[in-house]
Amino acid sequence: MTGAYGGVVSPAADASARDRWRALALTDPVSRLVRNAAHAGIDDDEYDLRLLALAAVDIVVGSMGFAREATLDDVVDELAGLAARMAPHRPDQARDVAQTVVRGLLNDAHEQRRFTYRFADLGAPGEPARWEAYSFRLLSLREAEYGPVLVASDQAVTLFLHGLDVDLEDADRALAHVLQRQLDDRRFDAAARTAAQAERTSVGMSAMLAELLDATRRDVGSHDWEREVPERLLRARRHVESRIAEDDRLLEHVQGGLDAETSPEVRAVSGRIVDLLGRARQVHLDLERRLVGAREVFLSAQVRQRLARRRRLRMLALREELLLPVLELPRAEAALVASAFADRALGVSVPRLVRFDDLVDALWAPPRAREAAEPEIELVPDVDVSDDVQRYPEQVVAAAREVLGAAADGEVRLSELLAAVPDGPDAAEVTELVLLSALWAFAPDVAAEAEGEVAAEVDVLAGGIEAERADELLDVPGVGGPDLVVRLRGGATGATETPAEPADVLFVDVYGDAYSRETVS
Amino acid sequence: MTSVAADLTEVRAAAELLGFALARRARPVEGGQYRALLDRYRSELRFRDVVDTMAEGLGLEVLGTPRSGLVLAPDPAGPFATRLGDLRSTMDADDRLVFGLVLIGIAAYAYPTDADFDDPETKLVEVATIDGFIRAALGTLGSLAGVEGSAEERARAAAQVYADLPQLITTQTGRRARGCTLKAVEDVCGWLVEQGAAREAASLGPDTFHLTDRFRLLVADSAGGGALDALRDLRREDVP
Incomplete structure (x- = not known):
């Protein structure tokens, strides 16, 4: 018989030892970051670093899969805010604390490698232990189109969101009860999940719409307002319409259940669902407001940009209409006009890109060998020939x-x-x-x-x-x-x-x- | 390259995508035109051919398509290749050696194993750590074998120059002055930021930089060389 304890303790303990050991190991990075924080002058008594670590995972998970994921800056800012609330007398330190927590979860002390722990598989009694490495990440950095974003690993999601989400005081009884109730009357569970899903879609749409409107304010031509955008708006409007009606119906239903039901467990669950629905409703109402104003944004941007459309240079008398007026302007305003003119007038500029090997070769090119000076003409110690077209032949x-x-x-x-x-x-x-x-x-x-x-x-x-x-x-x-x-x-x-x-x-x-x-x- | 004639609207879209890729500031945000074209490049084989062919004609090569956008590398003879003159114009021979060494040092530090080239995780580097890493590797670089004029000999020379520079000189205002290795590393990091190959990670503290997917792909595209290989070997010993 083999197993983690080699069958010494009990078959049941043996069978799950590895999994439980893993769960134990997963929390170790947090303990480690708390220990290390002491070296950075962060007092464990003043800050709840474990909570901050949890919050970091929550923030990251909360944004995953959305149109805009949490960037490193977002998370650090958010954590700094929380840390500042823990120690209001040390506002200067909040950012350090936030950085320490994020760095700890990234395993920055070990160059962001995976956290690695060794599990001793004891096997049959009398045999030497077999060591087995278990490595995992909690958070990792990815590059997204708007900068570095944080991503949580599966382990982080499982453990920190679900694994620890247990009422330790009376977990058994409460869970069983809630579960039983939800199974009896499947609606709550399903409703909550649908509501959460709809909220996510709405947040995504909201983000997309904000982006689109921003782009339109900058440049009317950035999106196709003739066909594509109206279609998108229509889709979003339908979604919102159905959701707002649905939100109200669900709310009413749950509220009704809340009034009729007397058991405290059901009341608690219903309360949570009411919260969730309330939030979703807010998101939908926001989205609706944006949708209502969308057309207006387009129209006003169009008017503004059409009026401000730049004129072609050939339509100007350069001297009278450009040079002389510019010369009379104050420096700042003149610079504005001059640089706008120069940008158009200077023509194409070629962006330079690099290739790693070519750059290193160029940087490390051996110095050109110098020829000996010719004695009769002192004027000529060295002429180096290269194929530069700018050189004289x-x-x-x-x-x-x-x-x-x-x-x-x-x-x-x-x-x-x-x-x-x-x-x-x-x-x-x-x-x-x-x-x-x-x-x-x-x-x-x-x-x-x-x-x-x-x-x-x-x-x-x-x-x-x-x-x-x-x-x-x-x-x-x-x-x-x-x-x-x-x-x-x-x-x-x-x-x-x-x-x-x-x-x-x-x-x-x-x-x-x-x-x-x-x-x- | 296929002999099938490309649709002109496709050609226009391909050119637009290359334009986005050349403008380093452009980001393929959700719902934007760049994103749409990038997705099209990823999913439509025919469009991809058109883009690749057009890039080839312009003296460019598509190295990859991470989320941050299309990464291009120039043909050394093409119009987009960086010339030495595009770097800081007052660099002397020693400065160039050090610049190259720091660049290789950062690459080796961030990507010691081949698996790192495929790992989309963004690496963090700090100025002082890079300096420490290069300093620790100077002995190894100094003992690389290679004849006069070879890359290995240049690496030895670079290591020599680096060893002779002080780690830190400060200006009167307390900043790092030119002529010390910390400043050299800072300069290279700053240059990488300009190139879109790194970003400042100010939220994690001063002197900290993320290396972007662009840098990862550029290094992955490299054939390596004595110095880079030696530094990567050393780095692998550090991080098992």
Whole structure:
């Protein structure tokens, strides 16, 4: 004979030992969280943590299967409220207490793993015990569309809702009596269950309707008010209609039974059903109120949004009707208009998504190997080639380097350098690169350099040269401002001038040659 | 891909669904259009084909459809792929190594076993615990074998940088300053939140984050690698 006690105690005790042991184990996490709470400075004498744990399971179970389940925040808030009522003099601690309870039920101390207990199966007398692991969860976190929600495990539901729902004082007699009575006259039981079911449906419909109306207030076009919504409303109205009539009928019936019946047990059960029906009736009346107002919400939103419909930009004279009025507005209001304009005017923006491996590979890419510096041109320690389309091609960099190499022989004018750019398909790009390098040499942007936000080529080419302002103006298409004198850094000494802001000195049309040819005339 | 011509209204609905998935803020709430399309994706094989095909053309792949919405991963060459430049622009080589290490550390900490990839339970992580976990694993990472330039060598380098950083530096206002590992972990968590891969769990205290289904699916999609495998092994020893 095998069994938990190996038949030592009694066959009957033996047979149910495992189940009873499980029920015992299921309550242990709560005891454990009460013990651990002491370490967190929460006094068991001030808070009833067991009740809070029960409440947490109740709140979670109460919302499961509804359109909106209890989120973590909901539960913590609710528990904090209860905790605050237990210790009104410590309002600061209520939230900690709530967190401790939720964390305890999630088994946060063990990374939300399952609670695991070992059951010793003793088997036949004389044999060594067989250990058997029993693991379970009480609450767990899931992600729902509106955030993290809490879900109760089957064990939590069974034990905390049903298993402990027993009047310990006189459970036997009362239960038997109630049961007998309900069996005699099946109506109460059935009525209560139907009422509860109907209440759930109504709460769900209520939530759906609230969501729909909110969405409509934001945007009339969000739901199909032509066909789909009226159908839904009709369905909801029928449901409510039948329920409200039913609620009244049931209430009357139960109330009648209550008056006629004298046994206290039946009175108690009837009282509970009356409560339940009263709540359901309230939900139905709420729902009805919402339904009555639904059409109105749609109509007013439609009027409002139709009037406020935005106009197309092409219908505005941008200068008179947009720019000038905006300039006269106070800052906050101007910002509103400007950002609304910018949002539409800036066009498509591409959201960036990640892939785990690609991101890690990119982050951990080995640093690029540096080439040795070429001795004769100090301007070029490193040109790294990558397939970035924003980069200048190799041959352009080489050509620009050659042009700038003239500075190694002494001072040279920027205009001369630009004139020395060889004709060819890349001439425009080489010119641009030489220009940028000279400008960079004139006024390096140290901050940008430190953050690595400077095109590598410009940095490299300009690294070894310096430039200062000359008296003449430049005469190159697409470029304005004074000419520059370019030389090797630390080369011939001239009067040192304070570098001015580059914008004062030189205007470079960075949009490239094609653009400047077309627009500069 | 089937050769059957797709109905244009179907194509439009598919595009709409991808649009919702790309807008990270969109949530498939009951009764909403996103939810309807998501349910359709889950239940209608033909619609699913249309969406998948369209995603493929855009350089995207559907990783899964948890309750929080369609999770997409980009083709590295496609327009939606994150480039390094999209991260904090002032990161130097060491910052990048640490960022990668923390990312792997969080993944390994939350999902030590393969079964975790299929478990819809939301994992909680805390900044200090992640830091502790990575610090404890530095020795193991430092002894990974791999030649110059391999992922293992990069992991060693990352571990070295991490080991050399102090755990905490504070600013004058008492917050964590850049240059300490707690701040690095906080930064990565913040970035995950931006990506929709994590949420702040302020109701459970400061520095606590939920990892979302998006993150779980992203990590599950990963082929792993020496560092991730080593950290997951270590984590499995912690939690039997």
